[in-house]
Amino acid sequence: MKHALLLLCVLCAASGVAGQAPDRSKPPAIGPAPALKMSPIQKSKLSNGLAVWIVEHHEVPLAQVNLIVKAGSAADPIGKYGVGSLTAAMLDEGAGTRAALELADAIEFLGANLSTTSSFDYSAVRISVPVSKLGDALPLMADVGLRPSFPANELDRLRKERLTGLLQARDNVAALVQLAFPRMVFGPTHRYGTSANGLPPAIESFTVDDLRAFYRAHYRPDNATLLVVGDVTPASVLPALEKSFGGWKNDGMAALVAGVPTAPQLTGRHIYLVDKPDAAQSQIRIGWVGVPRSTGDYATLEVMNTLLGGSFTSRLNQNLREKNGYSYGASSTFDMRQSAGPFFAAAGVQTDKTAAALKEFFVELNGILSPIPPDELAKVKNYVALGFPGEFETTGDLARKLEELVVYNLPDDTFSTFVSSVGAVTGANVQNAAARYVQPDKMAIVVVGDRKVIEGPIRALNLGPITVVPIDDLFR
Numbered sequence: 001m002k003h004a005l006l007l008l009c010v011l012c013a014a015s016g017v018a019g020q021a022p023d024r025s026k027p028p029a030i031g032p033a034p035a036l037k038m039s040p041i042q043k044s045k046l047s048n049g050l051a052v053w054i055v056e057h058h059e060v061p062l063a064q065v066n067l068i069v070k071a072g073s074a075a076d077p078i079g080k081y082g083v084g085s086l087t088a089a090m091l092d093e094g095a096g097t098r099a100a101l102e103l104a105d106a107i108e109f110l111g112a113n114l115s116t117t118s119s120f121d122y123s124a125v126r127i128s129v130p131v132s133k134l135g136d137a138l139p140l141m142a143d144v145g146l147r148p149s150f151p152a153n154e155l156d157r158l159r160k161e162r163l164t165g166l167l168q169a170r171d172n173v174a175a176l177v178q179l180a181f182p183r184m185v186f187g188p189t190h191r192y193g194t195s196a197n198g199l200p201p202a203i204e205s206f207t208v209d210d211l212r213a214f215y216r217a218h219y220r221p222d223n224a225t226l227l228v229v230g231d232v233t234p235a236s237v238l239p240a241l242e243k244s245f246g247g248w249k250n251d252g253m254a255a256l257v258a259g260v261p262t263a264p265q266l267t268g269r270h271i272y273l274v275d276k277p278d279a280a281q282s283q284i285r286i287g288w289v290g291v292p293r294s295t296g297d298y299a300t301l302e303v304m305n306t307l308l309g310g311s312f313t314s315r316l317n318q319n320l321r322e323k324n325g326y327s328y329g330a331s332s333t334f335d336m337r338q339s340a341g342p343f344f345a346a347a348g349v350q351t352d353k354t355a356a357a358l359k360e361f362f363v364e365l366n367g368i369l370s371p372i373p374p375d376e377l378a379k380v381k382n383y384v385a386l387g388f389p390g391e392f393e394t395t396g397d398l399a400r401k402l403e404e405l406v407v408y409n410l411p412d413d414t415f416s417t418f419v420s421s422v423g424a425v426t427g428a429n430v431q432n433a434a435a436r437y438v439q440p441d442k443m444a445i446v447v448v449g450d451r452k453v454i455e456g457p458i459r460a461l462n463l464g465p466i467t468v469v470p471i472d473d474l475f476r
Contacts, residue, residue, distance in 0.1 A: 033385035033419050036392065041402070041412055042234050046246045050221040053402060054228045054237065057395050063134045063230035063237075064395040067125040067145045067245075068406050070225075071218035073196035074120045074260045074338065080210060081191070082198015084218075086158065087211045088118035091125060093154035096143030100154055103140065112137045114144065120196055120260070121338050122407045123219075128396055131231045135240050142244040148215065150208050162203050170471060173276050174348060177283035177448045179474040184272045184444045185288055185342055186263045188476075192341060193263075199475055220250045225406045229399040260339040263289050266442050269464035274471060275451035282354040282449030286361055287344030288442060293336040293408045299421035300433045301334055307380045307430070308332045308368050308438075309345055315364045316345060324360060326353040334437075338408065343437065351450055355457030358445065362463070365440040372427045385419045 022028075042054045073084045092114060093100045107114045112129035114137075125145045129137040169175035179195060186193035197203075226245065228237055266288045291301065302310075309316035309332025320330040330347035345365060349357040392398050392415070404410060445463060447454065459466060 030382050030386070033382070033423070034389050036389050036416055036419060038392065038398075038416060041405075044234060044238060046221075046226075046238075046242050048221045048246055048248055050245055050248060051225040052228065052238065052241060053225060053406070054232065054234050055398060055402065056231075056233060057229050057398060058231050060395070061131045061231045062128060062395050063131050063228065063232055064126070064128050064399040065134075065138070065141060066127075066227040066399045066403060067141070068225045068227060068403055069123045069145075069219050070121075070223050070407060072118045072120050072122045074191055075214075075218060076191065076198075080198075080202055080206070081194050082162075082196070082202050083206060083210050083214050084123065085118050085197050086155075086162075086203070086206060087214045088116050088123040089158055090150050090155060090211055091116040091148045092144050093158070094149040094151045096140075096147045096149075098143065099151070103144070106140055107137070110137050110140075112140075114141060116144065118196070119337075120192070120341075122403070124403065126396075126399070134232070134237070138240050138244040142248075145219070146245070146248050150211050150215075152208050155206070155208055155211065159203055159206065162197060163200060166200055166203075166475060170475075171276075173279050173281065173283045173448045176274055176276065176471065176474065177285050177346075177446060180272065180274050180448060180469060181285040181287070181344060181444070181446045182342060183474060184270075184446050184469070185266065190263050191260050192337075192339070201476070216251045221245075221248045222250060227399050227402045227406070229395045229402070260337075262292075262340050265289050266444060269441050269443055269445065271445040271447065271458065271464050271466040272469050273451060273455060273458070273466055274446070274448040274469045274474070276448055276471070277450055277452070279351060279448070279450045281348050282351055282357075282447055282454055283346075283348050284354070284357060284361065285344045285346050285446045286358075286365065286440075286443050287342055288439075288444060289340050290334045290343030291336060291437065292338060292340050293404070293410075294338075295336070297433050297437075298336075299418065300425050300429045301437065302384055303377075303380055303422060303425045304368065304430045304433050304438075305332055305334055306384050307372065307376065308364065311380075311383060313383075315367065316347070316361070319360050319364055320347055320349070320357055324353075324356070326350055326357040326360070330361075351453050354447065354449055354454040355461055358447075358458065358461060358463065362440055365438060365443075368434045368438055369431070372430050374427065377425075377427050377430065381422055381425060385422045388419055388422075 039056045044052045076084050092103060095103055110129060110133040112127055114127045116125050125141060127137055127141045183193045308314055316330040316332060320327040327347040327349045332345040334343045335341035345361055392401060401415060405414060
């Protein structure tokens with residue numbers, strides 16, 4: 001009797017499970033995007049006026065501290081392009097009483113990770129450290145940010161590394177197109193037309209005095225912000241920050257730096273061909289002057305660009321990679337900065353398919369101007385909205401996001417309202433943005449490749465006049 005009852009229970013349970021079997025005839029419905037739950041930004045100032053932003057993030061016993069200085073390569077003096085980048089790179093090459101290796105050993109002993117970096121818009125010193133070692137790590141970070149020694153031997157080493165990298169770039173089509181495209185779009189006299197790292201003539205001329213002058217002019221408490229994210233509270237961390245950074249004083253007058261002017265927009269399509277004989281592939285960049293980070297069309301452009309070339313399933317990648325096999329990957333991006341940076345579509349393609357790939361690029365660049373099918377728009381909006389909270393997973397991720405708020409003076413609710421902004425984007429919004437920001441008949445087409453193989457087929461496309469650009473011109 002017991003066995004019979006047991007068997008009956010098993011059969012009933014099996015029947016219930018079978019009745020609840022998932023419907024595998026169609027993919028599951030996409031649920032609503034999760035809300036981005038950010039702790040509030042708690043803002044303070046140290047006794048010297050240095051701004052401090054603290055966000056509590058107690059999931060793991062780590063702290064991320066980022067010192068943001070609102071000056072980068074855009075602040076480089078004319079004739080010294082690259083000095084801001086090199087200054088940031090030199091910060092941890094000797095600081096306080098420690099040489100570079102001694103500093104690295106002290107940081108590693110704490111289980112910390114310290115880095116220095118810069119972009120066109122700002123420079124940063126970042127440290128990630130267990131909270132239990134934060135008190136020991138902050139003085140080291142303060143040495144790097146406040147007391148760099150700029151040793152001449154380390155400058156010589158970094159100079160040689162950069163010059164060697166530029167020498168190697170002459171044989172790398174991917175590196176050449178990164179130099180060529182901004183030069184053709186912005187021109188050699190605009191700051192965005194030259195690499196943030198500078199070119200050989202300037203790099204060869206830099207002295208320790210040049211770096212110290214840039215540092216004194218821009219690395220100041222009134223031009224900086226400390227971001228702290230992690231398992232901390234204002235009460236626990238502010239005294240330590242005051243001890244390490246509160247004595248930082250302004251050194252002389254702040255430099256008067258004009259903002260990077262918006263570059264004149266291109267008015268006609270033009271092809272620039274950089275000859276790299278026997279190149280195994282061609283590198284293509286198609287674009288023009290884009291938009292600044294402050295644009296009111298940010299959410300719409302994120303949706304539009306994701307559809308065009310901002311994801312693996314984007315139109316460009318599906319066409320050039322999946323459908324035609326011309327490229328390992330094709331993409332597009334708006335590089336948003338304080339001033340309008342570039343918009344471009346890009347791919348490395350088989351040499352013998354260069355002209356065919358260009359044709360397909362324009363199929364998609366022109367196609368984005370047409371109305372977007374509602375199902376495709378819904379898919380892209382879900383992709384953007386559902387993926388956005390994942391950009392805030394770690395203390396480092398969150399701190400990097402806060403940098404955007406500081407550098408571009410964005411509202412504190414920029415991220416908490418982003419998903420709803422994406423949800424509000426309509427097909428008409430995307431079409432209007434595409435008509436304004438993607439005009440394929442006015443873009444520069446920059447191709448680096450084997451001229452003897454690709455020039456004829458490219459001319460046959462009749463896309464516009466062609467200018468052959470010598471490689472040497474990209475390094476002057």
